[in-house]
Amino acid sequence: MMYTKEINELKPAIYELRNEVRDQVCVTGVEELDSLFIPRKGYPLFIAGAPHHGKSLFVKWLLIEWSERYKWKHFIYMGEEGGIAELALDLVEMHVGVAARKRDWRGDEQEHMSDAEFEVALDWVQKHFGFFDPEAFEGEFTPDLFYDVASQGTYDTTVLDPWNDVGRDLRSSGGREDVWLTNELKKIRQHSQKNDRIDVVINHIAKLNADAVTSSGKRYQKPALPQEWAGGQAWYRRAFTMLLVYRPPVNEILREGDPPTKDGETWIVNQKTKPRGSGQLGRAKLFLNRSTNRFES
Numbered sequence: 445m446m447y448t449k450e451i452n453e454l455k456p457a458i459y460e461l462r463n464e465v466r467d468q469v470c471v472t473g474v475e476e477l478d479s480l481f482i483p484r485k486g487y488p489l490f491i492a493g494a495p496h497h498g499k500s501l502f503v504k505w506l507l508i509e510w511s512e513r514y515k516w517k518h519f520i521y522m523g524e525e526g527g528i529a530e531l532a533l534d535l536v537e538m539h540v541g542v543a544a545r546k547r548d549w550r551g552d553e554q555e556h557m558s559d560a561e562f563e564v565a566l567d568w569v570q571k572h573f574g575f576f577d578p579e580a581f582e583g584e585f586t587p588d589l590f591y592d593v594a595s596q597g598t599y600d601t602t603v604l605d606p607w608n609d610v611g612r613d614l615r616s617s618g619g620r621e622d623v624w625l626t627n628e629l630k631k632i633r634q635h636s637q638k639n640d641r642i643d644v645v646i647n648h649i650a651k652l653n654a655d656a657v658t659s660s661g662k663r664y665q666k667p668a669l670p671q672e673w674a675g676g677q678a679w680y681r682r683a684f685t686m687l688l689v690y691r692p693p694v695n696e697i698l699r700e701g702d703p704p705t706k707d708g709e710t711w712i713v714n715q716k717t718k719p720r721g722s723g724q725l726g727r728a729k730l731f732l733n734r735s736t737n738r739f740e741s
Contacts, residue, residue: 493689516600584611605646629682708732
């Protein structure tokens, strides 16, 4: 078996990269975000954020955009979004931009889509989304189980949300969780490459500290560093793209020269980007349209 490669053997691949025309540039139409981050099939995408900062909402919006623009199909597990029926209803509402539920959270009647609109939108979600149900399986919910089931279909992306829902068998890693995590993240990269997918994993922040002060004297939590993701350095070492979803306190000046923050303001912070051509480090400032649950410039 040969363990070396010569340039002559690699020339076709090298010329393909040199002349690459990316006909599948994956954008959202929100210019500030698209100039920061362009995901590529064959690579995983790791996303984190503090509770209630909108990381799962941001991912649902990405999936809707990619399906509307590219007809992509997604295989998803989102364990903190209620049951699968509730998650499907959320996707219907985001796709149409109008409430599907006939009553609001108070129980009052609200303006909503018609029955005909609802049926069309529900069929659209059926066409573009597959849902993983861990309760259908005996035994522990593991990353291997999730990606094995995903590989039985043809999907453009998967979403595993949240990462801390999966079981951890540490026997093969000598009881060390950091070694286990490093191995699991490596396997996710292999799944992405083998299946030409974007495998999205949503993580939490390990430590929440209100350790900064606004211009008005209010204490708040700054955007977490990559090393502060739950699980620590392994995410940064193994990641290709790391996005932090951060919702700043409203009507506060956080940095000198910045305008006051607004309701619905959400920062997408690109904390690591690989391979080349997938984006740049920095921040995109988005705004959540609360009537449609979609993000805008």
